[in-house]
Amino acid sequence: MLSSRIALRGFRLLAWRGLSSSAHTHATQEKGVATPVLDCSQPQYIDRPDIPLPDITCITKYNLEQLKLKEKESGPWSQLTKDEKLALYRLNFQKTYAEMRQRSNEWKTVLGVVLWFAGLTGLFYWWGLAYVYKPVPHTFSEDWVAMQTQRMLDLRINPVSGFSSHWDYEKKQWKK
């Protein structure tokens, strides 16, 4: 009892350490690894259809080739080849609008998993019917229900707007 309480407290501390950011940076300082921490005080790049020109370009540090291309961009654009224009586009932007808008096949996976779980539920249901539930009482058999219905009509059960009101006592049949 006491040991499980201590174990629970230990687990809670570990969980908190995982969530707390200072614990995270402390862990990275220990390892000496530079993990990419998101600095929200700096402008961010984002691919959004309603923000065509994000705050920064996708690539900010250019190598020699890219610098040359950028210089060529200062001149007439008709002198750029198609590949160069594409390269310039990709320097600034990560995804094109077509890539942003493209659909995935995730819905197939989701539907498949949902149906699989429904199948599993069906399996559990069949097993319950087969092995857990006892047979239905004899009072549910057709003959019994017929006798029961006749008795209910003879007793004039709910004659105003309920059960017996649907029986035509003259014609001896259910009202249409």
Place this chain on the structure above:
Amino acid sequence: MDVSGPDTAASPPAENESPSESGQETSSIPEAPVATRCYSHGKQETDEEFDARWVTYFNKPDIDAWELRKGMNTLIGYDLVPEPKILDAALRACRRLNDLASAIRILEAVKDKAGPHKEIYPYVIQELQPTLNELGISTPEELGIDKV
């Protein structure tokens, strides 16, 4: 085209939005004389006035990259597809800033903005074709980035 200096520059694009969004923020760019605040009793801006305001905004000779981005992002945020003359001014602003990628991005954004109305984008490109040829801007279709 009478070019106006920075003092009499076009009204800021977001003078309707910025007071409500950012509270006490004051714009350093003076506002146009037409009432453009969201009053129902005030004079409504006509389409021509709207277009003219935006063309003037992008035609600023020393427009900087931030203003281009801000202008485009705001313009795309409106519930309309910009007129070709506004886009022409924006593309020329890209040329002054030596930014071909943004010019192509603007064309992509216009096509995306038209949504299901597939006839708008070809019309815009048709109207902009002289400018595109003059500045040497390739359309997204020519570069093959309109498909994945």
